[in-house]
Amino acid sequence: MGEIIVCRCRDVTLEMVEKAIDEGYKTVEELKRKLRLGMGPCQGRTCMRLLAGILRRKAGLKPEAIKHHRIRPPVRPVPVGVLEVEAYEGED
Numbered sequence: 817m818g819e820i821i822v823c824r825c826r827d828v829t830l831e832m833v834e835k836a837i838d839e840g841y842k843t844v845e846e847l848k849r850k851l852r853l854g855m856g857p858c859q860g861r862t863c864m865r866l867l868a869g870i871l872r873r874k875a876g877l878k879p880e881a882i883k884h885h886r887i888r889p890p891v892r893p894v895p896v897g898v899l900e901v902e903a904y905e906g907e908d
C-alpha cells in the first residue's frame with residue numbers, strides 16, 4: 817500500500833503521525849507543533865478531522881478528550897487585495 821497522506825498541505829503522512837504518537841505526542845497541539853500539520857493554506861480544514869480520528873484510534877482518546885486547534889481569521893484563504901478594499905471602504 818502506498819503512503820496515506822493526512823495533511824496534503826504539509827505532506828504529512830499517516831506513518832509520520834503514528835510514529836509521533838508512539839514517541840509520546842498525544843495532543844493536537846503537540847502533533848501540530850512537531851509535524852506542522854494544520855498549518856497549511858487550508859488551515860487544517862481536512863487534516864484536523866483526520867488527526868482527531870487517528871488520535872481516537874491510535875492513542876485511545878475519547879472524542880471529548882481531543883481539543884481542536886484554534887482557527888484564526890480569515891477562516892477561508894482570501895487574496896490580500898480583498899482585505900485591502902474592505903478595510904478602505906470601512907474608513908468613511
Ligand code: FES
Nearest residue numbers: 823825856860863
Ligand atoms: S491539509 Fe493540513 S493544513 Fe491543509
